[in-house]
Amino acid sequence: MKSTFKIFFYLKKTAPRANGCVPIMGRITIDGKFVQFSTKLEISPMLWNQQTQRANIVKGSSAEATNINERLTYITSRMLELYRELQEQDLYVTAEKVKNAFMGHTIREHTLLSLFRQHLDNLEKVKGVTISPATVQKYDRTYRHLAEFLKAEYRVSDIALCEINHMFITDWERYLRTKCHCGANTTAKFMQSFRMIVLMARNNGWLIGNPFAHYKIKLEKVDRGYLTKEEIRRIAEKEFVCKRLEQVRDIFLFSCFTGLAYIDAKALTEDDIRPGFDDRLWIMTKRVKTNTDVRVPLLDFPLSILQKYKGKQAFKRVLPVLSNQKMNAYLKEIADVCGIRKNLTFHLARHTFATTITLSNGVPIETVSKMLGHTNIETTQIYARVVNEKMSHDMNNLATKIGRASCRERV
Numbered sequence: 001m002k003s004t005f006k007i008f009f010y011l012k013k014t015a016p017r018a019n020g021c022v023p024i025m026g027r028i029t030i031d032g033k034f035v036q037f038s039t040k041l042e043i044s045p046m047l048w049n050q051q052t053q054r055a056n057i058v059k060g061s062s063a064e065a066t067n068i069n070e071r072l073t074y075i076t077s078r079m080l081e082l083y084r085e086l087q088e089q090d091l092y093v094t095a096e097k098v099k100n101a102f103m104g105h106t107i108r109e110h111t112l113l114s115l116f117r118q119h120l121d122n123l124e125k126v127k128g129v130t131i132s133p134a135t136v137q138k139y140d141r142t143y144r145h146l147a148e149f150l151k152a153e154y155r156v157s158d159i160a161l162c163e164i165n166h167m168f169i170t171d172w173e174r175y176l177r178t179k180c181h182c183g184a185n186t187t188a189k190f191m192q193s194f195r196m197i198v199l200m201a202r203n204n205g206w207l208i209g210n211p212f213a214h215y216k217i218k219l220e221k222v223d224r225g226y227l228t229k230e231e232i233r234r235i236a237e238k239e240f241v242c243k244r245l246e247q248v249r250d251i252f253l254f255s256c257f258t259g260l261a262y263i264d265a266k267a268l269t270e271d272d273i274r275p276g277f278d279d280r281l282w283i284m285t286k287r288v289k290t291n292t293d294v295r296v297p298l299l300d301f302p303l304s305i306l307q308k309y310k311g312k313q314a315f316k317r318v319l320p321v322l323s324n325q326k327m328n329a330y331l332k333e334i335a336d337v338c339g340i341r342k343n344l345t346f347h348l349a350r351h352t353f354a355t356t357i358t359l360s361n362g363v364p365i366e367t368v369s370k371m372l373g374h375t376n377i378e379t380t381q382i383y384a385r386v387v388n389e390k391m392s393h394d395m396n397n398l399a400t401k402i403g404r405a406s407c408r409e410r411v
Contacts, residue, residue, distance in 0.1 A: 005030050005083050005098075007076050009053040011045060020044055024072070028079060028095040035095040037103070039075060041068055078102060092159045110206040111158040113150070116143050116197050134289040142193035149175045161207045164198065169215050184220045191217045225342055226351040232256060234338045245337075248330040250305050251319050255349035257302040257357060259372050262346045263288045266321040273298070273306065273318065287373040294373040354383040 006029040011022045021042040027034050047065060049056050054072060055065035082101045086093045120143060123136045149172055150156050159168075169191075176182045176190055195217070201207035227235075236253055240246040255265055264287055276282040276297060283296040298306070306318055313320060321327070328345050335344035342348070350372070358368045369380035 004032075005080065007079050009039070009072055010050065011043070011048055013045065017042060024048075024068070026075065028098050030083075030093060030095045030098065033095055035099050037099050039072065041071055043068055075102075092154060092156055092163045094163075110161045110201065110204075112161055112164065112197070112201075113143070113147060113158045115161065115201060115206075116146065119197060119200065128291065132287075132289055132291045138189070139193050142190050145176065145180060145190060146172070146194065149179075152179065161201045164201075164207065164211050166211055166214055169194075169211055184218065188217050188219045225348055226355040227256065227340070227342070227348065229356060231338075231340050231342075232352070232356065234340065235334065238334075238338050240337075245330055245334060247309075247320050248322070248327055249334055250308065251321055251327070252331060252334075252344075252346060252349050254302045254305045254319065255346065256352045257299055258283060258296050259350050259353035259358075260294075260296075261287070261289065261350055262321075262324050262327065264294070265319060265346075266317075268318050269316040270318055271316060290373065290375055292373045292375055294371070296371045351383065354380065359383055 008027045008029070010025055010027070012025045013022050016022050021044050024039045024041040024043055026037050026039050028037070043055055043064075047055050055068045057065045057069075079098055079102055083093060083098050086097060086101065116139075120136070120139055123131055123139060127133055127136045147157070150159055153171060153175060172194070173187060173191065176187045177184075182190065195212055198207065198211060202210065232253070235249060238249070240249065251265060254260070255262075258265075260268065260283070264285065267288060268283070268285065272283055272285040273281055274284050276284075276295075278297075281298045281303065283294065283298060285294050286292065287294055309319055322330075324346060331344040331346065334340075335342065354368055354372060358371070359365065365380055365384050366377065368383070369377045372380060374380050
């Protein structure tokens, strides 16, 4: 947004002095918002030219008029100079700030990105101890998007906390949706991180009021897709000519039967595969995202996949996991080849483990929650609702079939 600066001089005729002179006032206007100030000058109304905003130089008063005009010219040029200096400092310039700078009133302001940077530095100190790396990464992404937003929309590199209001929040949301092409839920998560910084500012007394008071962060319900037993069978039995597709298929199915997220499957090492209390091999690791313990007993099928790739990876890694982007690109190709009309992504494997592999086969939800490494069982209950909805749909279909059969018998 391009900032506009204007300065205007006028007479305060409602406050005449005993000598008949009146004060000369000034008005600074920036982006339609103005503030008034006293020039500490006075003049006879007879000598004032409102059109030029200067004193008329007439015989008998030329020296006085010249002094006044020189002073007004100095005020104008100095104000403009201060305005430009504040812009160069990348501050969000207001008429009040220019006036304070001219009057010699400097106030140290707390700014948004400086507070955010301080918060990030504090998070880095406890990363992997009390805060997961994923949480730090989430705040870092929010910080970078905010910095880009301020430069693109406000033409500044930081902004005073007191300048954050409802309009700033809605501008930020619109920027995320239109310029960054973020979906509704991604935008909501950025907003949640931003709101936390605003809360910190309020708790420290650096921000009066709540800019989020009339703004509601909205999360949309997401359909957590999963594969059916038939779809898993099709993928598992498919013969691939391309070795790379075969590897991606194997790793995807390994996750379908273990529930590991992409980053956890990639980080899995031989040291994470250990005998459990029942003498079976278990996956014993921690989730990269939340640093919570994960314990998953290995079934025969995922064990066969581990055996297939044993000793072929560097750094004791057990699977040849590509980048997430490449994995998902190959999975889309696998879906086409196998005739599966679903958005096949690596994370779908985790959903499949929760629904088709475990909950649908009677594994208690508490056990599933532990194996998924969920910190809150409510997260796991989302999958349980999906299973319940499928059961209801299946029973309705069965009731329809029974009803039709009964009708035929009566006929």
